[in-house]
Amino acid sequence: MFKRVLLTALLATILFSCQHQPESDISYEIASVVVDSIPQLKITMTLEASPDGTTELSLPNDAWGQTDLYNSLGSMALLNVEGAVEKDADSNRIVLMHPKDVEELEFEYFLKQDFKEDVSTDKIYRPIINQEYFHVFSHNMFMVPENTEEQLDILLDWSSFPEEGYTIHNSFGSQERVQLLKDQNMDLFGSAIFVGGDFRVFNGEIEGNRISLATRGEWIPFKDEDVFKVLEETLTYQRNFWDDHSQTYFTVIMQPFPLENGSSFQGTGLTNSFATSVSNNDQTDIGQMVYLFNHELMHNWLGHTIHNENEEEQYWFSEGFTEYYTFKNIAKNNINELDGTFFIAEMNRTIRDLYASSVGEAPNSEINYDNFWTSYEYSKLPYWRGTIFAFYLDRNIQKISGGKQSLDDVMHQIHTDATTKDQKVNHDYFVGMMDGFWEGDFEPVFQKYIEEGQKVDLAALFDDLGLDYSPESDIYELGFEFTKDRKEIAGVAEGSKAWEAGVRVGDKVFSRSIWQGSIEHQVKLGLKRNGKEFNVSFYPVTKAEVPQLKPTTANMEKLGF
Template structure:
């Protein structure tokens, strides 16, 4: 494809040069090139020069968990003046040194893919540039001047690419010249840019454009199926919040190979959501339904409604998002899912919380270090917040005799956030819910969120007249790895792992595990006294953990 691009580049450049370019503070002309058989992007940047003779450009060497991003940079040169260029990886800056009397600089740099082989979850946030397509995030594609005003007029010129080469990004689709007037620079720095053999599906929701850009041959689903899920999700969520203000929104979906298991991730960006999904028969459309509904709900919970202290309010931004993910899907029957889906997911959330070794840790322990280094702490606010949201939803409906619900609380919080710049604090949240509560809500909040005590679900289910079973299987791995995860440190006697034959001291040469899942077997390849053992078991144990029964009576009482 890059060869075809080059054949048409001169003609496209000539045609564009005949057009009058709009004035801009910063312009980027992006062209496809092949250097030493390596496809690259050539970016010519025009910008104002600093009068002191030193102009600094921001370009992080480390970002989004990636290190050494400067490895993706090729040749760099000043085109209109003599000067020098320095890389300062420590500060994340490219320094241009030039004569002091220069008012404008023309600076050219090349961007390339700095790894070989297939993409993976570890590589998806690096520049991906090959003969068929490119997939790059703004922060590791576009250098931006330091110390400029917060809003700039930015010109993106893609005219060197041929007509059939898709250009798609956070600011538009299939536009070869994009003028971003009065562009917020922070939002410009949080964007996705793709091009090449991407297929773009578009639609409208109350006059606002939505799109899905994807590529490759998908194994688990078809494009139209995914776009329908996106369309249903955004329609229902925008209707819930009564917010149809976003004129343009896109989702990009990039496949990557994975032999065993399924994996998917998403990143919320300016006017967009970038996803990467394992492309095998162990991935299914149901996972996309969850991914879209959870992550896109963050447009409101977590973005419009901001936490005052990030991890401290994760019980809200992640937990309430989780609850409204299940509720939104079931209420609106997205992809045909109904009340039983809600009950299945809520039951799983109950099991996860009860099985967690940190299930009753105080909220103060959900801090930056714990959240980002410990799996159970990272999931705790999801589980705890979702169950607390369910509790509030049902109690408010009961108190108001069905006239109000947690939805009314959420709408009030959203209104205050968007009209008063109110951030989500504990005191603020307690004050809002107090207006819907009968009694001392502050004590309830202190007990279940601040202190971390579990909600008495048995008492709640009885009070609401819901049918439930008093016990269930919950996740129990039954053993602990050594610190290097190459051996078994200890085994819980009587556990399924113990019954299957796992013993302390065994060496581990292979493993297949689904963290927290009771529906998938743990498969271990062990070595003991020189003998190889292949062991598998379901990581479950019986516990007094209540589970809602999937009955029509429960569906009706829960409002589905």
């Protein structure tokens, strides 16, 4: 692999002098610029040229549910040779055409924000670049050579950014103006986040390993220090559970966005980090951050150390089991003073959500890329199904073993196989693993509840375990359907709360407030019919035979809390 030495001006302790930068296989110099009054990032890339005169760079045009990401690209040019640059959006490539006798290419491209509206949970996955800060995921920011080696030495040069008053922070370090990533796995490099600007950074240590929280803006619902405490507790207890304190650096990046009504938050597990976006209003609270941190940080193991062989096919595991251990970890360790009542409440909510879902018994094969990223119910189905399946397995393993084993033992063995054998989770592997903890053949159990998607008979399970429960419950029922453009009512279920409130097919919708899946918040609609405007509100509930655990002391003791 061709190596190069980049000469650049660096600030030494006091004196300004020229020094050699480290050798690297590929380097990126990043600078903040303004082009036609638009803030942009200028990235100058130096890499080995292909001997055939065509060097292809990978940059996805569609990724993480986003389309047309090439709209974020500004001008592009080869700097050191005559040549041409072409976008090939269909194949997710930028093609550099140059003379065959060139050994090294210097390629410059610009990155900009391609939307004008406020940041939202959707826009967070596109490059955000303005005068105050930037927030960009690696796959949207750094082009990488096609068909390259699995590991490269990568140099990131941020030295053009101000030293004072400007934060540079990312998945590989904090406030480092020159970063050399030695033997960097390219897949891990592509799953990272890079931020800069007016971010505040809080630092700490767990077992000698660095952790940090980077955030910005004026938070309404909580203090930075309280969020950082939740981060410290969560990481400590999760690392103790996995007996894994090997990660020397980890960061959480927390981005606020405006939301007038309701609360919304989401997170993405990344290399050495996770990135989260959170609605900044008084309807968001620290308890939601407890959940979010515990779920996303668990992905350091379930999703990053332990990989799915097929992402969507095993989402019941990577998302569902993560959800279950989120509830369990919080309650077991009283994070933010939450206990077994929290665990029971979250399990009950999950049960209600699954039973209320219109796709609750869809086969696992229907949880595919298109459905997962375009349908709310399909996107949540592996969470709900996997959580209840994990609970079912956990309780049965404990009963079978007389309390000597639990699902924890299964998880630890899967972790061991992943780290020592590079084993990925697939259905055959999981069934084979469970055969060692189950009475009889586990394959029919897996086929029934995961492959076919049948619901666990929870009433029978609760009876068998001696748990006290209510046989029926209020569950979520919106009671009507929108047209595709969500501007009109397409259908209403007669007898539903929506019907009782006066919602009818053909009503025009001029305003709406809906807490998806929540039975505690009213649905509020502004409707127009026959030229007259009116408002309706109702609780989206219906009675159903859905068992719910009671938060009794006896139940919590039996569940180990």
